[in-house]
Amino acid sequence: MIRRTILTLASMVLLAGCPRQALFVVLPNAEGGGTGAITVDDGKTMTTLDQPYAAAESRAGSSAPVEESREDIGAIFERAVAAQPILPHHFRLYFVLGSDEMTPESKVAYRTVFDDIKQRPVYEIEVIGFTDTVGDAPYNQALSLTRAAAIRGALVRDGLDRRAISIAGRGKHDLLAPTADQTPEPRNRRVEITVR
Amino acid sequence: MGFTLLLAAALLIVTAGIPRADEAAPIAQIKKVTGQAAVLRSGERRPANVGDVLLVKDVIETGPGGAIGITFIDNTVFSAGPSSQIALDEFRFDSNDFRGAMLADMRQGTLAVVSGDIARSTPGAMKVKTPTAILGVRGTTFAVQVNGDH
Numbered sequence: 001m002i003r004r005t006i007l008t009l010a011s012m013v014l015l016a017g018c019p020r021q022a023l024f025v026v027l028p029n030a031e032g033g034g035t036g037a038i039t040v041d042d043g044k045t046m047t048t049l050d051q052p053y054a055a056a057e058s059r060a061g062s063s064a065p066v067e068e069s070r071e072d073i074g075a076i077f078e079r080a081v082a083a084q085p086i087l088p089h090h091f092r093l094y095f096v097l098g099s100d101e102m103t104p105e106s107k108v109a110y111r112t113v114f115d116d117i118k119q120r121p122v123y124e125i126e127v128i129g130f131t132d133t134v135g136d137a138p139y140n141q142a143l144s145l146t147r148a149a150a151i152r153g154a155l156v157r158d159g160l161d162r163r164a165i166s167i168a169g170r171g172k173h174d175l176l177a178p179t180a181d182q183t184p185e186p187r188n189r190r191v192e193i194t195v196r
Numbered sequence: 197m198g199f200t201l202l203l204a205a206a207l208l209i210v211t212a213g214i215p216r217a218d219e220a221a222p223i224a225q226i227k228k229v230t231g232q233a234a235v236l237r238s239g240e241r242r243p244a245n246v247g248d249v250l251l252v253k254d255v256i257e258t259g260p261g262g263a264i265g266i267t268f269i270d271n272t273v274f275s276a277g278p279s280s281q282i283a284l285d286e287f288r289f290d291s292n293d294f295r296g297a298m299l300a301d302m303r304q305g306t307l308a309v310v311s312g313d314i315a316r317s318t319p320g321a322m323k324v325k326t327p328t329a330i331l332g333v334r335g336t337t338f339a340v341q342v343n344g345d346h
Binding site for chain 2: 019020021022023024025026027028029030035036037038039040041042043049058061062063073076077078079080081082083084085086087088120121122124126194196
């Protein structure tokens with residue numbers, strides 16, 4: 001027991017003398033949201049890091065948790081973090097029943113989407129249309145695609161690159177607010193937009 | 197004879213039109229470049245430019261004063277600091293159900309990551325390999341530094 005402790009201590013001292021090969025750090029989430037976790041597996045042990053600024057390092061091929069100050073972490077990753085692109089953003093716009101016309105509120109919100117895109121040096125946009133459950137499947141499939149196309153049309157009219165915008169329609173699948181069939185539901189009459 | 201040649205020519209045309217799924221599809225786009233940055237593809241090194249797309253197996257590299265930021269089609273964001281080398285070894289993503297898998301080989305340098313749809317929808321499917329350990333991502337913002345040979 002004592003001998004094992006001495007051996008462990010000795011190996012720790014030896015490891016500390018070896019150069020650091022790698023450092024793994026959890027960073028605070030850039031735009032809120034709960035902190036997730038990363039695992040570091042060196043083939044012998046698995047270290048889980050699940051708090052902001054929790055860190056692990058590798059020395060002589062072995063990985064273990066390590067205390068690293070926020071200042072040091074900030075300095076080590078300053079240039080990498082500074083190179084981070086604007087993060088992808090998601091938006092929802094809503095439509096009038098049975099139409100590809102946006103609701104008055106969403107016509108205002110559309111400007112927010114447009115402004116988000118415009119601040120990006122390069123962009124890719126995905127627009128996916130959805131409907132509520134009023135009407136049959138083929139009708140809603142067509143309507144959902146028409147809604148996505150309407151948004152793409154507006155973005156292109158406002159000067160964005162058509163080739164950077166993809167559209168798709170999901171009809172009355174993937175309801176945001178689950179309802180019975182043939183139910184008008186404003187929250188389901190929407191497009192979901194990803195901007196990156 | 198003539199027919200065989202014709203058939204061969206037709207086959208050539210047909211197969212030339214089929215993109216190889218693992219190589220042809222863009223998996224990411226370069227969003228930001230500072231200083232020296234390059235993409236290594238099929239043994240050829242070309243300068244990295246904002247707007248360029250990246251393919252699976254591409255290697256991104258930065259020089260001593262360089263940095264690069266890229267966004268994957270699953271909305272994962274990578275940004276690498278100076279003197280970095282990261283190989284995009286594996287990438288699969290289905291935009292219908294958001295499932296997929298990703299393996300990046302971090303050989304050297306610094307890398308900050310904001311994970312995207314793959315890590316969120318498929319626990320354990322996003323991994324960053326380093327010379328000493330494999331990092332598994334459960335969905336978060338994290339950073340990795342790999343030091344070169346001493």
